[in-house]
Amino acid sequence: MLFTIKTTAYAALCGSIAQAALGSYIPPPPSPEPISITQLPLPPVAPSADVGSCSKKVNPEGTGCIANGVFNTFQNGDFLPDGKHVLAQVVFQGAPAAPDPASIFSGMQVIIVKTDGKRFSNGSPWKCITCGVPEKNAVGIDNSQYDYPQAFRDGHRALIGHNMLDCGSHKLTDDACKPNNTHIYPLRWNVAADGFGAGGAIREVRLHPDNVHIEFSSFTFSSGSLGQFSYFARLEFNPSPDKGTPMTPRYDITKVTLLHSSDGPKPIEAANGKLTLNPSAISIGEARGFNGDGSEMTYIGSNIESCNIDVMAINLATGAVRRLTSHPEYVDPMSFSPDNKWMAIMDSRGSGRNMFIAGMRGIPPLVDIVGGILPATSRNNGVRRFFEPYLLDRFGDRGNYFGQKINGDNKGVPGSGAINDPEWNGMADPRWSPDSRQLVYWQTHTVSPACGGSNPLPCYKSKEQGGRDYRMYIATFTNREPTARAPVKEHPDVIHWGTPYVHGSNPPSRSDITSGIYTLKGKASGSAKINITMGTLPTIGTVSVSYDKYSDDGKSYLDGTETVAGSVLRLVNFSFDWYSDIKQSGAVKGTKKTSKGGYHVSVSAMENVLSSTGSLVTTLNGVKWTSPASGT
Structure with missing residues (x-):
């Protein structure tokens, strides 16, 4: 369905909000299309955290059981290049003690899940690709998180958290890809002038479509306050580092560009007693990925309307900025289709969550100078998100077009467990199949303290296997024919509108407006x-x-x-x-x-x-x- 807010007045106002687009022509919004939703299989939930609780009775194939919970327990990842498998981060629990072969199914791991209903040779529709990797093959890695698992087009490698997984000459889906011939290498961003010591802290890493570059974000802590900048860089394998830790084969993050310019126009400028708003100013907070052909990077930046946080896109070559979303609710996770024609977003639109502070349109972002963090945080209630998946064409919100809700309508019954149950909420990141015909996404269930107790919202029992509080779906756009990827060229290392990163330098300060x-x-x-x-x-x-x-x-x-x-x-x-x-x-x-x-x-x-x-x-x-x- 096309999503329209509760009042026609809202649509009337939104229709007047200008939308920067690709070129001068903006086509009419697309018509709604049929979508089929199928849940993907996951390992059974472990009865407890006790050693051996994941018995053959619980999982006859002996391929592991997973922990329950809604925080740091699960995350879907990319499709693999064959379009028949997806990556996922899981936490295994209840494995038997060694030397039982199933003892490897323990802790934070990455699995591959089949999307076509078939099974691996292990008898399960999933296969763990990090379980049992020898320590000598994974020296110096960060295994606290394998978040945002992303597949390379060669089918042999995957970016998992702050690490690179590589199965050498074997595809990740092959039986020949075994723990002993799998290597996991750490990523390292050198932030020291002399190149020594540990690397810098990185987060929200996304792979460029050229499979050579990445973007990432990094927090700053200055004068007692939290900030964030984003970066564009090249990944280079370093088999024998001579400085910096870890001193082990690793992927170095090189040719780094800080995606910020102290000399360019600011979102709000003051001169001679007057303020000027610059919606096309480059002001990148948290980077969110790339479009299908890699020419643009998406990000969360400065608000164009007060308290209305949107996703923007910036052309990596020219610095041209366009606004992708304009709905007053909060958007953050998003993904462009490989054919570069569509985007999937996770947005709280339809929930009413942030309408109290952002619903009135056309207010300039003035109080945001000191209060902008509030709408960025009010959008959640602790670990509970209010996101649902929406489909937009590449031109984004415009007029009274706010996309098509992917998982049914906004009339779901709380506690029903249906695909549109409002107590099941979308999470980061939705990911497209290589042919742009399918999308994988995941949800978490509302749990205490976001419900029950002093909270007037009742808690509903999960109807998933073992009471699992997360689930993964694949959406198929049934009327579509498979399409080819948009052509992708290897991107230059240099981003001309950015600032070359100098090792050992401090991040710049974002200039405040003078009192x-x-x-x-x-x-x-x-x-x-x-x-x-x-x-x-x-x-x-x-x-x-x-x-x-x-x-x-x-x-x-x-x-x-x-x-x-x-x-x-x-x-x-x-x-x-x-x-x-x-x-x-x-x-x-x-x-x-x-x-x-x-x-x-x-x-x-x-x-x-x-x-x-x-x-x-x-x-x-x-x-x-x-x-x-x-x-x-």
Whole structure:
């Protein structure tokens, strides 16, 4: 189905939001298409963590049992190049003691799962490719996580977490790919001027379609606050390192470009008492991958509308930026199809989760200067996500087109266990088959404390095998014919609009706007008066805005005030004092108002659990969205 928000007024406003696109022509949105959903098999859940609990009675083939839970227990990965297998990270549990052959099925591992209903020679539809790899074949690796497992087109290698798995001359699916001829090599990013010591901390690694380059992100900790930058780099095998740890065969991350320019336009610029918004400015926070032909990188960047966090794409050669999503709900995980015609996103659209803070469209991102972390964290409740998978064409949201929900409609019955049960939520990352005809994705079940106890949401028992709280699906777009991959060239190492990374250098600081009183003119009418007072940590600062018939589209108009003050409580913990009294008129009639005394909230950027007093309510044409209660 095409997703449309609850009110036609919403569509009317969204239709006026400009969408940067590929070239000058934006085609009409695609029609909905039929989708078939099939659950993929997984090893049985272990009865307990006790040694030997995964008996032949539980798994007659002796190919392992998995742990239950919703955190760090499972993640789907890529399709392999044959389109008949997918990778997945699992945690095995309950294995018998050595020397039983099944003793290798223990801890964090990577499996291959067949998608065609067939079985491996071991009798199971899955095969573990990391289990039993000798220590001498995996020296210096990081096996705390094998997240985002990604397959190389040669079928012999996979990127697993911060490591490279290589089965030499054998394909990963072959019986000949055994533990003794499998090697796992660590990745290392040199951050020392002399090349010695441990490598830098990397996260969210994604493989470029050329299978030579990657993007990754890395946190920064400066002046008591958390930040993040993203990078583009080449992977190079180093069989005999002469410096740096680990001193073992490894893949070095080389030719690194910091995807940031201190000299380019900023998202918000101040001069002569006036503010200017630059939606095409390069401002990359967390990188999310690449498009199908590798010419663009996707990322989460600065907001174009207040509190509305979207996925952007930037051309790696030119630095041209385009906005892929514009729905006010939160989007993050996403994947482009190999033919470069489609994208799958995990988005909270349809849940109403962030509408209380982001639902009113056309508000410029001014209070975001100090309060932008709040909508980035309110989108979750602890480990619970509110994501569902959506299909968009490569041009993204536009008009009243917000994609097609992949797993049915938004009318699922809580606790039913159906594919659209709202208590089963999507996770990162959806992944496409090589022929762009199928998509693999996974979900987790809502569990305590996100339900039950003091939380008014009841907990529902999982209907999956063993009460499993995660599951993996394959979506087939049944009317599609297989398509070829978009042509991919090896990308140059140099990103001209970025900054070459210098080993040993400190990450740059993102420049703040100077304290002062400014005016922002609406593109169509009116203005906003802004008072910015930047603080000294732990105080982030305060932004106060007064709107007078402000409009960028000439259809909806803003009047009223909004003030936000932010503070850093402890590195990743923040507090905000929020006061809103905004009225919207014209095509959309609405209000964004805090309760008497304001809305006061503290949140951890890592744990994503809100604690608040007061409320923030957005009402659009009579439809009301209220801020979530503490712990919900």
